[in-house]
Amino acid sequence: MTPRIVVSLKVVPKPEEVSLNPETRTLDRAGAENVLNPPDKNALEVALGLKDTHGGTVTLVSMGPPLFKDYLELCLGMGADQAILLSDRLFAGADTYPTSLTLARAIQKLGGYDLVICGEESADASTGQVPPGLAEWLGVPQITFVDEVRVQGDTVIARRALGSSYEVLEAEMPAVVSVVVGSNEPRFPDFDRVEAAAKSGWVKVWTAAELGLRDDEVGLKGSYTIVHDLVEGEPVERKRHFLQGSLEEKIRALAEALEPFLRP
Numbered sequence: 338m339t340p341r342i343v344v345s346l347k348v349v350p351k352p353e354e355v356s357l358n359p360e361t362r363t364l365d366r367a368g369a370e371n372v373l374n375p376p377d378k379n380a381l382e383v384a385l386g387l388k389d390t391h392g393g394t395v396t397l398v399s400m401g402p403p404l405f406k407d408y409l410e411l412c413l414g415m416g417a418d419q420a421i422l423l424s425d426r427l428f429a430g431a432d433t434y435p436t437s438l439t440l441a442r443a444i445q446k447l448g449g450y451d452l453v454i455c456g457e458e459s460a461d462a463s464t465g466q467v468p469p470g471l472a473e474w475l476g477v478p479q480i481t482f483v484d485e486v487r488v489q490g491d492t493v494i495a496r497r498a499l500g501s502s503y504e505v506l507e508a509e510m511p512a513v514v515s516v517v518v519g520s521n522e523p524r525f526p527d528f529d530r531v532e533a534a535a536k537s538g539w540v541k542v543w544t545a546a547e548l549g550l551r552d553d554e555v556g557l558k559g560s561y562t563i564v565h566d567l568v569e570g571e572p573v574e575r576k577r578h579f580l581q582g583s584l585e586e587k588i589r590a591l592a593e594a595l596e597p598f599l600r601p
């Protein structure tokens with residue numbers, strides 16, 4: 338089979354540059370530099386690797402503001418075939434429920450897919466709920482948190498690390514998988530292709546109306562999460578302990594201090 342792969346990607350503000358607005362109880366992203374969500378780059382690399390092996394197509398979908406377009410063009414430069422940006426003021430403030438619904442509707446509108454590949458979680462909200470949500474809306478099996486993905490006939494086979502062992506899971510396609518960060522080395526984009534994507538407007542934009550979604554199904558109105566309060570945790574104080582005695586005594590004391598943290 339030549340799989341039709343969809344990669345769902347998100348652009349996130351650099352975590353260290355985001356602050357919380359205590360009055361609105363929302364993330365204050367203004368001014369933060371944006372990056373492609375790190376595990377989503379690994380998800381894209383998995384998709385492009387499968388395309389190298391089996392042929393097929395790689396389609397990108399992302400829900401977010403128009404500035405996401407530049408990042409999708411970069412991904413087109415890496416070898417994806419087409420990109421859809423779901424952008425509409427109505428999508429703003431979406432929690433994971435309408436986010437996954439909106440993405441699922443876009444994937445259904447593509448007119449056929451075999452595998453949806455996501456990152457394990459976003460670097461900003463970090464819920465990890467969108468991939469399972471997508472699988473539920475699409476009514477297909479899911480394999481989450483994997484570091485290797487293979488396709489054999491109409492089956493997807495994926496490997497999940499479990500501490501000191503692995504489990505290998507199979508699902509009939511169409512299916513959704515989510516890929517852990519650092520599981521591969523994402524390729525560099527071809528900058529001529531990035532430029533061509535920008536100049537020729539390869540990224541298509543779809544709105545709520547084009548997805549057949551009502552305004553109370555998307556964005557803030559379609560969200561069930563309400564942030565009632567924000568409590569800042571106490572900063573953790575560093576503990577400093579000076580070891581006394583001879584070198585040997587210090588080494589012994591250090592080994593004893595570390596022992597409770599060592600795995601058997």
Ligand SMILES: Cc1cc2nc3c(=O)[nH]c(=O)nc-3n(C[C@H](O)[C@H](O)[C@H](O)COP(=O)(O)OP(=O)(O)OC[C@H]3O[C@@H](n4cnc5c(N)ncnc54)[C@H](O)[C@@H]3O)c2cc1C
Nearest residue numbers: 346347363400432433455456458459462463464465466467
């Ligand atoms: C309590 C709470 C309050 C929040 N408040 C706000 C807020 O005020 N303003 C605000 O902007 N956001 C807010 N969010 C964030 C918003 O709900 C999420 O960013 C969004 O729903 C996606 O969830 P996630 O980032 O946890 O994705 P995850 O489920 O962690 O992402 C996993 C994977 O799903 C895919 N994915 C996720 N999002 C997208 C996307 N948009 N497009 C394409 N693929 C995607 C990617 O492959 C990603 O790696 C809040 C979240 C929570 C939990």
